[in-house]
Amino acid sequence: MENKKAHLHSNRQRPAKYWHSLTQLKFRRDYRSDLPPSLFRFTGYRPPDEGPPYDPLPIPPFIWLPKIPLKYETWLFAWIGSFGGILLIEAIMSTDTAFRDVYHTPTIITSFGASAVLLFGVVESPVAQPRNFIGGHFLSALVGTCITRLFVLNGQYQGYLDNTHFHPSTFINGGISMATSLLVMLMTGTVHPPAGATGLNAAVQSSVVSLSWRYLPTVLASSLIMLAWAILVNNLGRRRYPLHWWAPGPTFVLPPGQNHDEDLRRVEEGERDRDAQEGDLAVEIDNSSEPHR
Template identity: 30%
Template sequence: MQTRWISRLLPAATNTRPTEWSRAAIGVSLGTLFSVWVCSLMFGLPVAMHLIGPLGASAILLFAVSSGALAQPWSIVGGYLCATLVSLGVVHFFGRTLDTACLAVGLALVCMCLLRCLHPPAGALALLVVLADPDSASLGWGLLAPVMLSAVCMLLAALAYNNLTRVRYPKKAAEPDPAFANPPVPGDPGITAEDLQKALEQMDAFIDVTPEDLEALIRSSEHYARRRSVGEVFTHSG
């Protein structure tokens, strides 16, 4: 039992090649540099540097795991917008303290969930907006401008770099595959995209995967399963 518990703490395989790590690393560096540089031109280096933490975290999502639901365009734009507005509202009514910063990140999470734009780096942004440095705090509600400028710049960088390096972004909904919904075995109702969506909803947890990705994964698994089954038939018959 103890061995099984410890094994859960071990990292799972990433299933990606070193070339993909390198591609993503270059994109993360370029995307963060571009976002901070543009922000510094418009609002000064101190404000841009204050936002660099959440931007770096967003860059990892947008360039390294761009197929995830948390890395899609509405996630970063909506997440940054929610976090900033909620945090500025908390500052307006309750001031800038550690307690209000923690309150802001919690409220930002609720807001992001309601608007379907959950983006983890926006949690760090909510804390930074409340516990802002003097240059950023002096902007007041105007802090929304550099935040959204940085988010849009990061998104533009991800759109350009990912597609230029042959990684489709943003994630597009997969075309319905009739073969996927048809029963592979008489009496078997098969699995549809709607079934996967309902299954995800019943999980009652945050799962960074789309029904389209699950459908593609199941289709691919069935393909390899059929190949294995055919290979076993030939092996036994030989």
């Protein structure tokens, strides 16, 4: 009985210790609120008492945006955002930079066209948030490149792509790379639908296959360029982006009024009370199991 009680007590201590370690990683409050309003809006922060649609940037011409319907503003910034995001990536990849002169990258990885739809057209979508966008593209590029490197061990693989003739290895690689990319995104919580094309490109697009490992910095740089532009454009008007950086809810900040030490003390006191109750229950069970005389 004593061993059983000790085992139960040990099992209950584990969640408390786990909770304690996670809570230590959280900030007492959201320090983004210490920034000037003209700056904290570009981190996705809005005061708790504000709700959508939010106030635009308080300078002309953005201060006049409330005079037009919100849907027209959404259409306008979606067009400006997607146009500018694609243009920036193309310009940086095509000018005198390492991407053109050393990596010989294509003008743009086409899957970022689909990402632009999410980042500028449906900014509230969970799959459009930074973790999903950056993580999804990079992990898919990594998975697709790793798998394709195995297929490229067959020296004729690049020729199969260039000649566009049917060969089973290219089709098998495309399916494996895309499906495995999706699996990794699901396992890591970084699902971003356009990233499926990023993994597929690594397998079947000749110009991308020739990049080999250089595909990874190309995808990462393209992601960061588009994300920076999205953070700027999507916070000029009455929209807000990102809604969260890592996960919904107060991931990095303790809920208002929560005190870590007091909560931990209450958890430990609750465990002691339950242990005492179990001890009393065990005594009652032992007494009831004795034969009546």
